[in-house]
Amino acid sequence: MTATRGLEGVVATTSSVSSIIDDTLTYVGYDIDDLAENASFEEVIYLLWHRRLPTQQELAELKCQLSVNAELPKQVLEHFKLYPINEVHPMAALRTAVSLLGLYDEESDVMEEQANYRKAVRLQAKMPAIVTAFARIRKGLEPIPPRTDLSFAANFLYMLSGKEPEPIAIEAFNKALVLHADHELNASTFTARVCVATLSDVYSGVTSAIGALKGPLHGGANEAVMKMLTEIGTLENVDTYVREKLANKEKIMGFGHRVYRKGDPRAKHLKLMAEKLTNLTGEPHWFEMSTKIENIVTGEKNLPPNVDFYSASVYHSLGIDHDLFTPIFAVSRVSGWLAHILEQYENNRLIRPRADYTGPGMQKYVAVEQRG
Numbered sequence: 160m161t162a163t164r165g166l167e168g169v170v171a172t173t174s175s176v177s178s179i180i181d182d183t184l185t186y187v188g189y190d191i192d193d194l195a196e197n198a199s200f201e202e203v204i205y206l207l208w209h210r211r212l213p214t215q216q217e218l219a220e221l222k223c224q225l226s227v228n229a230e231l232p233k234q235v236l237e238h239f240k241l242y243p244i245n246e247v248h249p250m251a252a253l254r255t256a257v258s259l260l261g262l263y264d265e266e267s268d269v270m271e272e273q274a275n276y277r278k279a280v281r282l283q284a285k286m287p288a289i290v291t292a293f294a295r296i297r298k299g300l301e302p303i304p305p306r307t308d309l310s311f312a313a314n315f316l317y318m319l320s321g322k323e324p325e326p327i328a329i330e331a332f333n334k335a336l337v338l339h340a341d342h343e344l345n346a347s348t349f350t351a352r353v354c355v356a357t358l359s360d361v362y363s364g365v366t367s368a369i370g371a372l373k374g375p376l377h378g379g380a381n382e383a384v385m386k387m388l389t390e391i392g393t394l395e396n397v398d399t400y401v402r403e404k405l406a407n408k409e410k411i412m413g414f415g416h417r418v419y420r421k422g423d424p425r426a427k428h429l430k431l432m433a434e435k436l437t438n439l440t441g442e443p444h445w446f447e448m449s450t451k452i453e454n455i456v457t458g459e460k461n462l463p464p465n466v467d468f469y470s471a472s473v474y475h476s477l478g479i480d481h482d483l484f485t486p487i488f489a490v491s492r493v494s495g496w497l498a499h500i501l502e503q504y505e506n507n508r509l510i511r512p513r514a515d516y517t518g519p520g521m522q523k524y525v526a527v528e529q530r531g
């Protein structure tokens with residue numbers, strides 16, 4: 160048995176949810192460029208869960224279900240008030256809150272297809288309320304209940320700030336949600352599938368996936384990009400900062416990818432939005448610094464930016480706290496996790512690979528009193 164480091168190139172399952180072929184990303188056969196330009200996030204959720212686009216009526220029904228399920232049980236809200244809230248990372252709070260939600264869902268352990276679908280709806284619907292309520296409570300503000308007349312994207316921004324968002328902000332946020340929704344067998348989706356392949360429940364699958372997304376080599380990179388931009392501070396500092404990091408063999412966050420070679424097709428959409436929004440907010444330096452970093456990293460290492468690089472300046476321009484960037488990734492990606500969880504249940508087999516053992520050979524047990 161020989162191990163492949165990081166399972167690179169290993170095909171671990173079949174899936175009809177999304178594909179990456181020759182650097183082209185599709186959700187159920189629809190090109191991400193097409194979806195990013197035209198689709199609402201709600202349509203994408205339907206597409207991933209049903210593996211076809213909805214009719215007008217089906218879309219209206221899904222929107223209604225997401226809307227009526229959007230509020231959190233009061234026990235979850237009360238729980239936030241028990242945390243050492245200013246010391247807790249919002250990704251840790253989100254991971255805990257999703258697990259907690261499972262305790263208050265009467266169907267948590269009902270492993271029947273329709274019950275699993277209903278849980279998917281309830282969980283997707285509540286993700287914005289978890290992230291925005293936590294963000295407000297830690298600032299001493301009251302959570303804002305969702306509105307039934309707003310889209311998923313608009314509602315998130317409204318519940319975060321309490322103000323009705325501008326159309327440009329809704330458009331940008333909807334696009335970001337569409338772009339982050341699914342991505343074949345990325346680390347967090349694989350985690351979710353491994354978890355539920357033991358026939359564990361939907362909440363356990365999503366809780367595990369949030370844990371995997373949190374790391375800076377995966378979803379956590381978007382927050383790390385903003386930290387880097389803030390540390391660099393000015394356009395003049397970019398060159399020295401980036402070249403020094405590369406010379407020390409340190410990673411530049413938001414660059415590189417396990418699967419894409421020529422580039423991540425999502426990055427160009429976020430780059431365009433970052434340019435537009437940073438100009439609108441009067442902070443074009445974030446975009447100028449980002450493009451300068453991109454030029455150096457692609458020139459020196461031939462590593463193109465990934466989805467996390469320009470999403471950082473997009474979210475910053477929308478006035479969002481930097482440590483909420485990865486939770487926002489989860490608000491979108493939960494749609495993909497749930498699609499994969501439902502797909503795993505459809506045709507389940509335990510996921511259990513082997514390890515190539517590299518420890519010592521057979522040893523004889525020696526009683527503790529006789530050890531030297």
Ligand SMILES: CC(=O)SCCNC(=O)CCNC(=O)[C@H](O)C(C)(C)COP(=O)(O)OP(=O)(O)OC[C@H]1O[C@@H](n2cnc3c(N)ncnc32)[C@H](O)[C@@H]1OP(=O)(O)O
Pocket residue numbers: 165375376377378380408409410411412413414415416417418460462465466467
């Ligand atoms: C949504 C997402 O999850 S997208 C990815 C988000 N993560 C990041 O942006 C973090 C920065 N990027 C990385 O760490 C990596 O590119 C990953 C984790 C995304 C992919 O990693 P892998 O396929 O395992 O590549 P690995 O980490 O082995 O790197 C291969 C080589 O490229 C280099 N490299 C890869 N990414 C970077 C980077 N961002 N900056 C500098 N060098 C890099 C490595 O140092 C290594 O060089 P070496 O061969 O000289 O040692």
Ligand SMILES: O=C([O-])CC(=O)C(=O)O
Pocket residue numbers: 341342344345346377417418465466
């Ligand atoms: O696919 C991956 O390895 C990481 C990624 O880009 C994503 O999850 O969106």
